[in-house]
Structure formats: C-alpha cells, structure tokens
Amino acid sequence: MEKTWRNDAYAKVTGQALYTNDLAFPDMLHAVPVYADYVHAIIDQIHIQDAEDLDGVVKVITSQDIPGSNRHGQIEKDYRIFADDKIRYWGDVVALVVARDRKTAIEAAELVKVEATPLPSIHDPEAALKPDAILIHEEHGSNIINTHRIRRGDIEKGFDASDIIIEHKFQTQFVEHAYLEPEAALAVPRADGVIEIHGSMQHPFSTRRFTAALLGMRLSDVEVVGTPMGGGFGGKDDTAAVVCARTALAAKLLGKPVKVNYDREWSIRESYKRHPYRVTYKMGLSSDGLIKAVRCEIIADGGAYCSTTPWVTWRSTVQCCGPYQVDHVHCDTVGVYTNNVFTGAMRGFGSPQMNFVVEQMVELAAEKVGMSAVELRRKNMVQQGSATITGQVLDNHTVSMGEVLNAVIEDIDYDEKLKQCSFGKPEGDELYGIGLAMSYRGMSLGAEGADFCAAIINAQFDGSILLEVGIHENGQGAESAFILALAAELGVNRERIRYRQSSTSSIPDSGTTVASRGTLMGTGAVVRAADEFKKKMSQVVAPSLKCNPEEVHFKDDRLHGGQSDHSISFDRAIRVMYLNRKFPFAFGEFQGPSVTWDEKQGRGKPYFTWVYGCQAIELTVNKQTGRVKLLNAIAAHDVGRVVNPGMLNGQIYGGIAMGSGYALSEEVQLDAGKITNLNLNNYRILRSTDVPEMKAIVIENRDPNSPFGAKGIGEPTNEIMAPAIANAVYRATGKRFFNLPIKIDAQNGS
Amino acid sequence: MGADKKMIIQINRNDIAIPERSTGMNLLTFLREELRLTGVKIGCGKGFCGSCTILVDHKPAKACQKTVVDIAGSSVLTIEGMANPDGTLHPLQQAFIDAGAIQCGYCTPGMVLTAHGYLMRNPNPTREQIKRAMAPNLCRCTGYQQIFEAIETAAEHYHL
Ligand code: FES
Ligand code: FES
Numbered sequence: 090m091e092k093t094w095r096n097d098a099y100a101k102v103t104g105q106a107l108y109t110n111d112l113a114f115p116d117m118l119h120a121v122p123v124y125a126d127y128v129h130a131i132i133d134q135i136h137i138q139d140a141e142d143l144d145g146v147v148k149v150i151t152s153q154d155i156p157g158s159n160r161h162g163q164i165e166k167d168y169r170i171f172a173d174d175k176i177r178y179w180g181d182v183v184a185l186v187v188a189r190d191r192k193t194a195i196e197a198a199e200l201v202k203v204e205a206t207p208l209p210s211i212h213d214p215e216a217a218l219k220p221d222a223i224l225i226h227e228e229h230g231s232n233i234i235n236t237h238r239i240r241r242g243d244i245e246k247g248f249d250a251s252d253i254i255i256e257h258k259f260q261t262q263f264v265e266h267a268y269l270e271p272e273a274a275l276a277v278p279r280a281d282g283v284i285e286i287h288g289s290m291q292h293p294f295s296t297r298r299f300t301a302a303l304l305g306m307r308l309s310d311v312e313v314v315g316t317p318m319g320g321g322f323g324g325k326d327d328t329a330a331v332v333c334a335r336t337a338l339a340a341k342l343l344g345k346p347v348k349v350n351y352d353r354e355w356s357i358r359e360s361y362k363r364h365p366y367r368v369t370y371k372m373g374l375s376s377d378g379l380i381k382a383v384r385c386e387i388i389a390d391g392g393a394y395c396s397t398t399p400w401v402t403w404r405s406t407v408q409c410c411g412p413y414q415v416d417h418v419h420c421d422t423v424g425v426y427t428n429n430v431f432t433g434a435m436r437g438f439g440s441p442q443m444n445f446v447v448e449q450m451v452e453l454a455a456e457k458v459g460m461s462a463v464e465l466r467r468k469n470m471v472q473q474g475s476a477t478i479t480g481q482v483l484d485n486h487t488v489s490m491g492e493v494l495n496a497v498i499e500d501i502d503y504d505e506k507l508k509q510c511s512f513g514k515p516e517g518d519e520l521y522g523i524g525l526a527m528s529y530r531g532m533s534l535g536a537e538g539a540d541f542c543a544a545i546i547n548a549q550f551d552g553s554i555l556l557e558v559g560i561h562e563n564g565q566g567a568e569s570a571f572i573l574a575l576a577a578e579l580g581v582n583r584e585r586i587r588y589r590q591s592s593t594s595s596i597p598d599s600g601t602t603v604a605s606r607g608t609l610m611g612t613g614a615v616v617r618a619a620d621e622f623k624k625k626m627s628q629v630v631a632p633s634l635k636c637n638p639e640e641v642h643f644k645d646d647r648l649h650g651g652q653s654d655h656s657i658s659f660d661r662a663i664r665v666m667y668l669n670r671k672f673p674f675a676f677g678e679f680q681g682p683s684v685t686w687d688e689k690q691g692r693g694k695p696y697f698t699w700v701y702g703c704q705a706i707e708l709t710v711n712k713q714t715g716r717v718k719l720l721n722a723i724a725a726h727d728v729g730r731v732v733n734p735g736m737l738n739g740q741i742y743g744g745i746a747m748g749s750g751y752a753l754s755e756e757v758q759l760d761a762g763k764i765t766n767l768n769l770n771n772y773r774i775l776r777s778t779d780v781p782e783m784k785a786i787v788i789e790n791r792d793p794n795s796p797f798g799a800k801g802i803g804e805p806t807n808e809i810m811a812p813a814i815a816n817a818v819y820r821a822t823g824k825r826f827f828n829l830p831i832k833i834d835a836q837n838g839s
Numbered sequence: 840m841g842a843d844k845k846m847i848i849q850i851n852r853n854d855i856a857i858p859e860r861s862t863g864m865n866l867l868t869f870l871r872e873e874l875r876l877t878g879v880k881i882g883c884g885k886g887f888c889g890s891c892t893i894l895v896d897h898k899p900a901k902a903c904q905k906t907v908v909d910i911a912g913s914s915v916l917t918i919e920g921m922a923n924p925d926g927t928l929h930p931l932q933q934a935f936i937d938a939g940a941i942q943c944g945y946c947t948p949g950m951v952l953t954a955h956g957y958l959m960r961n962p963n964p965t966r967e968q969i970k971r972a973m974a975p976n977l978c979r980c981t982g983y984q985q986i987f988e989a990i991e992t993a994a995e996h997y998h999l
Contacts, residue, residue, distance in 0.1 A: 092936075092937040093938065093939035095936070095941065097944070098936040098941050099928070100944075101941050101944030101947050102928065102932040102935050102936055102941060102944075102947055102951065103878070103918065103919070103921065103922050103928070103932065104877070104878020104879075104917065104919045104921075105878070105919075107877065108877075110877075110881070111871075111877035113875075266979075267979050268943070268945075269882045269943065269945040269946050269977060269979050270880070270882070270945045271881075271882070317943075317944065318943060319880070319882075319944070319945030320942075320945060320979050320980055322979070352884060353882065353883045353884060563943070564942050564943025564944065564945075565942060565943075565980075734939075735937075735938070735939025735985070736939055736942075738939060738984075738985065739939045739940075739942055739981050739982070739985055741982075742981060742982030742984045742985065743979075743980045743981050743982040744982070745982055746982035746983065768883055768885055769882070769883045769885075769887040769977060770883075770885065770887040774977060774979060775983075776974050776977065777969075777971075777973040777974050777976070777983045777986070777987070778970050778971060778974045780970075780984065782984075783982060783984050
C-alpha cells in the first residue's frame with residue numbers, strides 16, 4: 090500500500106498541533122455557558138449578582154450586553170445567542186460567566202439563577218403539527234419549519250397499474266456527531282481593533298458573520314483564523330460558530346483574550362443533532378418487479394430552531410426514491426419545531442434516514458415479487474441517460490450505479506453467501522446474515538445554496554509556493570488534497586508547496602465545508618488558479634524556451650518548450666518572473682455548474698453531478714444476547730478521481746464505522762426534552778472491538794463537471810451502512826427492523 | 840521555597856519537582872496547564888474516551904482520572920516525549936502517518952501511547968489482540984482500521 094502523506098501529520102503525531110484549547114494568551118480569561126433547567130419557559134428574570142460577586146469572576150454576560158443583533162440562523166433568524174424571551178430547549182444558553190480561571194467560572198455558573206414560567210412543552214413532532222399545539226416560535230405562526238414536495242406523474246394511476254403494493258412506517262433517532270474534540274473558542278481583541286478568533290468550527294465564514302452581527306461590527310473587523318480541529322462531521326456549524334461569537338463578545342466587552350472550552354456534557358446538551366425522521370412509505374410494483382409508484386411522507390423533528398432543517402429535508406425529498414427510476418412519485422416532507430434539542434447538518438444531510446427506508450423497501454418488495462433484491466435493484470436503478478424522479482437527465486457524467494454494485498457483489502461473493510444466511514434457523518447460537526445497500530448522491534450544495542470557491546497561489550522568489558483555498562480543513566485532509574492537486578497541476582514536487590494558515594481576512598468567503606463539497610470545489614478552484622498561474626509563467630518564459638506560450642508545459646519541476654527540447658527549472662522560471670517584474674501569483678475561482686429547482690412541483694436539476702456507492706456487510710447475531718457482531722464490510726464508491734489514497738480509504742472506513750453506530754448503538758435519549766446520555770459512556774460510538782474488517786474498492790470515472798475530476802466521499806460512505814446492516818440482520822434473524830437504532834431482544838434473536 | 844516540599848516525577852525523561860500545592864491537582868490539568876504538555880487531550884474528562892492517555896511506568900493511564908500525587912516517583916511518557924530529541928519520529932509514529940491513521944488527530948496522542956505501551960508488552964500481537972488493546976481509545980474519524988495497520992507495521996520495531 091502506498092504511504093499516506095498529509096501536511097499536518099507530523100504536528101499531530103508529535104502532539105505539537107495546537108487545537109483551540111491548547112492555545113493560551115497572556116491575561117487570558119475563561120468563560121463558561123450557563124443553562125437553565127427548563128425545556129420550554131418564559132424567562133422572567135436572570136439573577137447574576139451572586140455569580141458576579143464571587144471572587145475571581147469578571148463579568149456575567151447576558152442578552153442585555155449585546156451591542157449588535159442577538160438573533161441568528163443560517164436560514165431563519167430564530168436562534169438567540171443568549172436566550173432572552175423564552176427557553177425553547179434544554180440547551181439554550183442564558184448567560185456566559187467570565188472569570189480569571191475556568192474553575193471559578195464553573196462555580197459561578199451554578200450561582201446564576203433563572204426565574205422562569207414553565208410552558209407546556211412538545212416533544213413529539215406529530216403533536217406539534219396539531220392545530221391547537223402550543224407554538225415554539227409565536228411570531229412564526231405555526232410549528233411548521235418548512236415543507237417540500239415532489240409531484241411526478243400521476244400517483245393514483247401509478248398505484249392502479251401496480252400488481253403489488255407494500256407500505257411500511259419507519260422511524261429514526263437523534264444522533265450526536267461525537268467529534269472527539271468538544272467545542273472550543275478563543276477570541277483575542279487586537280491592537281488594530283480587530284477581534285481575532287481561533288475556534289473549533291467548520292465554517293470560519295459563518296462564524297465571522299455571526300460574530301460581526303452579534304458585536305455590531307463589520308465583517309472586516311473580525312478575523313477567524315484556521316485552527317486544527319478535532320472532528321466536525323457537519324456538527325461544528327451553527328453551535329460551534331455561536332460558541333465563537335459568544336467568546337468574541339466577552340473579549341470585546343472586556344478587552345482581553347477569552348477562552349471557552351466545552352465539557353463533553355455541555356457539548357452534547359447544547360449542540361444540534363441529526364434529525365429523527367418518521368417516514369411512511371408506500372411502493373407499488375408490477376408483477377415483474379418494476380417500481381411503478383412511490384408515495385412518501387416524511388416528518389423531520391427540527392427541535393427548537395430551524396438551523397439547516399429546510400436544506401436537510403430538501404435532500405431527503407430529492408433523494409426519496411433512492412437511486413431508482415420511478416414514474417409516479419408523490420412525496421410530502423415537513424420539518425417541525427418541537428422543544429427537543431435542535432437538529433441540523435450531520436454527515437449525510439438527510440440521506441441516511443431515507444436510505445434506511447428505501448434500501449429496505451426494495452428488499453421487502455423483491456420478496457413480495459419473488460425475485461432477488463439485487464435483480465430488482467438492477468431493474469430499477471438509474472443508468473446512463475436515465476431521468477431521476479425530479480426529471481434530471483443523468484448524461485453529464487458516468488452513471489456508475491451498476492459498476493459499484495457489481496464490484497461489491499463480486500468481491501464479497503454475495504450470491505454464495507446469501508445461501509449461508511440463517512434466517513432465524515433454530516440450531517446454533519450465532520445467526521449469520523449478509524446485506525447490502527446502495528445509493529446515489531447529488532454532489533455539493535445543489536440548489537441549497539451558492540456554490541463557489543476561491544484559491545490563491547503565491548510563489549516566492551526561491552521557488553517555494555504558498556497555497557490557500559477558501560475551504561476549511563476539518564481534519565479530513567483537505568489541505569493535503571489541495572497541495573497534491575496543485576503539485577499535479579504544476580508538475581512540481583509537493584514539498585515546495587506550503588498551505589498558508591487560512592484566515593477569513595485573506596481569501597473570499599467560499600462557503601462551508603459541508604455536503605462533501607470540499608474536495609470537488611476546492612480542487613476545482615486550485616485547478617483554475619493553476620491555469621491562470623501557468624498562463625502567466627508561460628508568457629514570460631516562452632521566448633527563452635523558443636516556443637509559443639501555449640506550448641509550454643509543466644513537468645518534473647521544470648518548464649518545457651513545445652517541440653523544442655529547451656527547458657528551464659521551475660526555480661529559475663520563478664526568478665525570471667520576478668526579474669521581469671511579473672508576480673508569480675494567481676487567483677482562481679470555481680463556480681459549480683448551474684442547477685435548477687421548481688419548489689412547487691419538486692422538479693429540476695437539483696445537483697450538477699452525482700456519485701454512486703454500494704456497501705455490503707456480513708454479521709452474526711447472538712441468539713442468547715441479541716448482540717450483533719460485524720464481521721466484514723466492503724464498500725465500492727465512484728470518487729471521480731483519487732487525490733490522496735490513504736485519506737480516501739480513511740474516509741470510507743470512518744464512514745462505515747459511523748454508519749454502523751447509527752445502525753446499532755447510537756441514540757441521543759431524551760426524557761421530556763432533557764438529554765439523559767450526556768457523555769461517551771452512554772452515548773455509544775463504535776470502539777475498536779466493534780468494527781468489522783473493512784475493504785474499500787475505489788472506482789474512478791473522472792467527472793467532467795469537476796475541473797480536477799474528483800468528487801466527494803465523506804457522506805456517501807456513511808449513508809448506506811444502516812440499511813445494509815438492517816438487511817443483514819434480517820437475513821440473520823428473519824426479522825425486519827423498521828426503527829433505528831436496531832434493538833434486538835435477547836433470548837430469541839428477534 | 841522552604842515551605843514547598845518537593846515531590847519528584849520523571850516526565851519525558853526529565854525529573855520534575857512538583858511543588859506541594861500542585862500535588863492534589865488533577866493530573867490532566869497539571870500536565871496541560873502547568874507543564875504545557877498540551878498533546879494530552881481532553882475528550883470527555885471522565886475516563887471514557889482515552890484522549891488523555893499517557894504512559895505511567897510504561898502502562899497506559901487516563902490522566903483525567905488521576906491526581907498528581909498518584910504518580911509520585913513514577914516515570915511518565917506523554918506524546919511530546921515519543922519522538923527522538925532531534926525530532927525524528929519513533930517508528931510507531933511514522934507508521935501512523937504512513938498508514939493514514941491520522942485524520943483530525945485529536946485521538947492520535949492517546950492512540951499512539953496506548954499502542955506503544957501495548958507493543959512493549961506484546962511485540963507480536965494478532966489483529967484481535969490489537970483491537971482489544973485499543974478498546975479504551977475512541978476515534979470518530981478513522982474507523983480504526985488504519986490504526987490497526989499502523990500498529991501491525993510498527994510491531995517489528997519492538998522485537999528485541
Ligand atoms: S479525557 Fe480522559 S478518558 Fe476522556
Ligand atoms: S482521527 Fe479524529 S478522532 Fe481519531
């Protein structure tokens with residue numbers, strides 16, 4: 090296996106990498122959040138005097154202290170950075186205690202008393218939809234956050250033409266991102282008037298936006314600096330940005346550096362989760378297994394705030410039939426406010442829930458029809474040139490659904506292993522099963538948002554190169570991927586490229602590192618900048634290479650003339666640039682190809698390109714204990730083009746592990762809105778003893794919509810594990826599980 | 840000075856005298872804040888995640904669960920003491936990099952030290968044994984597989 094390289098590996102493996110909580114500044118103060126023990130209540134008064142009187146406490150900050158705007162949100166500004174009128178969920182923050190040391194701040198936080206009048210609270214999204222339900226946000230007028238729909242063909246006709254109709258209800262759970270590093274922020278008021286922020290957050294630009302608005306400052310007065318971050322998985326967007334904004338407010342008010350570092354319990358209490366879904370799914374098929382019609386109702390619990398619920402549920406809607414062609418589709422989706430912990434982006438972004446449904450439905454249907462589930466998938470899946478359920482014709486990239494499916498089936502010897510499945514047979518204690526699932530996924534934001542990204546190449550006099558891209562390193566190796574892409578484009582050794590510590594003040598806002606868009610958009614911008622850079626250099630050096638600028642090519646750290654065998658070293662060429670008063674500097678921007686969406690019919694081209702993936706799992710279920718043991722997992726994904734093989738495999742393995750936790754052990758438990766599993770002993774992510782042996786099969790069909798040819802992998806790998814496991818558990822036990830996580834009773838293996 | 844009775848701990852091969860006022864401190868806080876050994880990470884603060892793993896007399900220990908006095912007279916290794924003084928990496932660290940076992944890196948110090956402690960005791964581990972040895976340490980990014988591979992590759996360097 091080729092050795093993996095990443096630019097930050099040395100720092101991380103030696104403990105030198107400084108994460109936010111590792112930073113310290115002279116005179117630094119420490120702050121901690123204050124929660125109120127309510128889930129829905131009108132705030133009457135917040136008593137801060139006792140806390141402020143405690144020795145060592147510098148200030149207790151509440152909504153009264155905000156110079157700018159308290160209300161935030163990426164879509165709907167319904168979130169108060171400091172709760173002012175009401176408590177809407179158990180994680181609402183009413184105050185921030187700032188003290189000379191963290192211990193004192195924690196003690197003082199206990200002394201802040203919130204007087205509030207409790208209101209009836211709603212924890213069931215269907216109850217929240219009742220006409221007489223109490224409103225979580227009165228000014229919003231209802232508890233409906235958003236709706237989406239798809240109307241394709243004629244649903245009644247579709248069912249009339251069906252020979253077989255099946256209908257099932259599914260339910261999924263609240264899921265915690267469980268990044269190993271809890272939220273942290275450090276804000277420093279600088280002498281030049283800028284508030285500088287180091288923080289564990291996924292999106293420096295929304296952090297800056299939230300902070301500037303809260304502080305009543307201009308965007309240019311806030312600088313968010315790239316800092317190593319201990320995992321995000323979609324979870325360090327809203328909450329993490331807000332933690333930074335509160336910290337910045339303290340720093341601004343007190344004129345001193347302030348650090349906030351979350352305990353795990355605060356992190357789980359306050360941060361948003363993956364949406365629990367309730368899905369009612371009805372599918373009609375012809376007797377030979379052609380899917381004729383799908384009716385689907387999706388209810389998503391958005392919790393107390395909107396966050397990204399409309400975008401998350403939009404993806405669920407667009408992908409509600411999985412990678413299958415269906416002529417008659419009727420889908421209604423609703424995102425709902427409740428007094429539960431709010432929900433937002435998490436790796437998969439609305440697809441893990443739907444894939445859990447769809448990939449079991451096709452198997453249930455196959456059984457009814459009396460054909461193999463793989464055959465039924467093949468018969469209905471999208472092919473080159475197919476139209477999706479929203480009418481998008483898949484003709485601008487290689488549709489490799491069949492290719493990934495075949496790769497998995499062959500590699501794991503699926504057909505042979507199917508015969509060995511136990512189906513709950515009475516003899517023996519270990520029941521064996523194999524299962525698979527597949528999906529397609531629209532890349533990047535699609536019609537969810539503006540999709541463009543910037544990159545800057547700045548070569549120095551000695552031939553070294555500084556690179557910066559407007560995509561944030563989340564730990565996944567984005568910086569390394571960009572360095573490798575640039576090295577490939579310029580035909581130079583990666584050693585000469587250094588990734589510049591990123592800052593919101595040095596590069597244009599290029600959007601979030603979400604939606605598996607980092608690699609595609611970031612390498613896209615790198616290629617554009619490299620094109621520009623090479624053009625500039627070619628013009629200057631062409632005469633000495635005795636060729637036209639268009640003929641210059643870049644290879645082996647040299648610039649070569651067209652037909653001539655003239656060449657000069659890259660170092661020399663850079664010096665020539667400077668001597669000619671030409672900067673070897675380039676700015677590149679990549680804009681995602683256009684997308685369209687008609688919200689009323691649910692029609693259009695929602696994503697400019699798609700990826701295809703399939704995963705299979707072998708497992709056993711112990712009849713006595715109900716315990717599932719994962720044996721062997723295989724994943725095949727079309728990634729367009731591999732940038733960094735070791736990191737790519739790591740994304741795939743990590744996604745398999747996280748997806749397996751989603752299937753079997755992970756669930757945020759709420760008791761009337763209060764989370765009861767606040768740490769990693771009872772919120773159970775997979776440990777080393779739980780993971781299966783994993784194998785990644787990588788398929789490369791370069792994507793013409795991506796300048797570098799690469800697409801994303803972070804989410805596809807995580808979104809089909811739960812249905813694969815559910816299908817395998819079925820073949821082991823003979824029982825279908827419609828709810829997540831899958832809970833198998835002890836004793837009877839069912 | 841005279842009032843401060845000293846206690847000695849060897850940390851990363853240096854003897855450190857601990858002032859008496861610090862002996863009752865949480866070990867994790869002491870290492871991070873007094874000694875600035877910030878490679879010792881905090882993931883849960885309660886002994887559940889292994890991010891704060893250090894080696895005490897060659898055995899993995901969770902710093903968040905100990906007080907300074909617990910390790911009086913012991914020798915402690917943190918991730919900062921793992922590489923050679925000239926900065927070249929220990930073969931186990933290099934193996935982590937080469938295998939792609941590092942993503943966000945937050946679990947890495949604890950992972951490396953747990954593995955190091957284990958390989959010193961068992962330089963010929965099977966995959967199953969490695970899995971069991973690493974069970975105290977959580978990683979949310981990698982799915983562990985490349986961590987197992989790194990440990991397998993590095994094992995030969997522990998053969999005497
Ligand atoms: S921080 Fe010590 S075990 Fe988690
Ligand atoms: S690499 Fe991120 S937690 Fe292990």
